[in-house]
Amino acid sequence: MRSGVFASLTALAWLSFVGAAAAQPSVSVVMDSRGFVYYSDLQTVWRISPTGTRTIAVIGVHTHQLYVDSENRLYGEDATTDEATGQPYHRLWRLDPDGTLSDVIQRRAGYLWDYGDFGFVHDQMGVAYLLQQSGGPALMRVGATGRVSRTTLPRVEPGYALPLPDGRIAVSSGRDLLRVDPRRQQATVWKADLTRLTPRVGEVADRYALLGLWLDREGRIYVASYAGAAVIRIDLDGEASVVARSPEGWAPSGGMIGPDESLWLLEYSAAGQVQVRRILADGTERVY
Numbered sequence: 001m002r003s004g005v006f007a008s009l010t011a012l013a014w015l016s017f018v019g020a021a022a023a024q025p026s027v028s029v030v031m032d033s034r035g036f037v038y039y040s041d042l043q044t045v046w047r048i049s050p051t052g053t054r055t056i057a058v059i060g061v062h063t064h065q066l067y068v069d070s071e072n073r074l075y076g077e078d079a080t081t082d083e084a085t086g087q088p089y090h091r092l093w094r095l096d097p098d099g100t101l102s103d104v105i106q107r108r109a110g111y112l113w114d115y116g117d118f119g120f121v122h123d124q125m126g127v128a129y130l131l132q133q134s135g136g137p138a139l140m141r142v143g144a145t146g147r148v149s150r151t152t153l154p155r156v157e158p159g160y161a162l163p164l165p166d167g168r169i170a171v172s173s174g175r176d177l178l179r180v181d182p183r184r185q186q187a188t189v190w191k192a193d194l195t196r197l198t199p200r201v202g203e204v205a206d207r208y209a210l211l212g213l214w215l216d217r218e219g220r221i222y223v224a225s226y227a228g229a230a231v232i233r234i235d236l237d238g239e240a241s242v243v244a245r246s247p248e249g250w251a252p253s254g255g256m257i258g259p260d261e262s263l264w265l266l267e268y269s270a271a272g273q274v275q276v277r278r279i280l281a282d283g284t285e286r287v288y
Contacts (some may be wrong), residue, residue: 025226027160027212027254028066028120029264029276030074034097038066038074039254039266041274045076045095046288048276054288058095065120065160072097075104075120077112092118116140116148123163129182131158131171139169141182151185153178157206162213162221170221172210177223177234191234197242198228212254212266224252224265231255231265244279 026040035050040063047057063076074095081088090112092105105118112118112130119128119142128142137153139161159172164179170190171178179190195209209227216222221234222243229251231244246252246267254266263279276288 024064025208025211025253025268026064026266026274027224028064029212029254029256029266030066030068031256031258031264032068032072032074032097034072035259037264037276038068039274039276040064040066040076045074046276048288052286052288058093058101061093067120067122075118077120078107079111113140116142117146118142121161121163123167129161129163129169131161133157137173139171139180139182139187149182149185151180151182151187153180153187154189159207159211160213162215164215164221165219170213172213172223174206175209175227177210191240194223194232194240195225195227197232197240198225198230212252214254214256216257216261222255222257222263224254226251226253226268231263250275 026042029037029039031037037048038057039046042062044056045058045061045063047055061076061078062080063078065077067075076093077090078093079090087109088111089107089109091103091107093101094104095101113132119130121129126144130140132138132140137156137158139151139153141149153171153173155173155176155178157174162170164170169180169182171180175193175195176189177191177194178187180187204227210223211226212224214222219236223232225232229246230242231252232240233243234240244263249270250267252265252267256264258264261281265277267275267277277285279285
């Protein structure tokens, strides 16, 4: 993927983006084995067919992350807050391939990480990971038997996690990228202030500076720099570089690499709009 292909944000457009960043963006773009792509705009989960047709998959859910299991079942969280008391609630829903929608976890008080019984990030062994943001920042590892282990993190407000081929976990946290060894329960700052690679033409809260993480087939890491309106790639030798930029007025919050090596980006606009952009290796693209 060529760097510098897309226009960088102007200072005026990016400053207007700060208001849109008040709500935590969704970060997941996922594909099942049939080639259907799913993403959330925080109100609706959308489905893009292999032929490019976009339809509604699930409506009326406040979902930040999605997960597809080996049976093509789609999972998402519906996170809400009681306006009168400020009490957070959540439920976990599942959409089966035949269109059946059901609750895996009924609505309950608190955050998902308070319980440690489900995570949207899974490694190749089926072990789930979720990040605890209250009660001390930590990465929680949920084994197949339900056993939970906890690794304390060196940064507050961790963002999102990504299992790496070597068994360690990358975690976005503020402007830094952490590397965690859950078996040894060790965590260090791996890449400090990755946003230095992207132009700073405005201010976004640190908790949103780096968001979604994903891998390609070679094991290279991609990081959505929401603060810099760009995608950073970390190669196998550890070198980090900018490989894509969002168009003016937009910024990436997540993405994935498709089977054809195309780059799928979930992007938010300064006006609060959400789009998915598919960029082919030759630079041509399609917006959904």
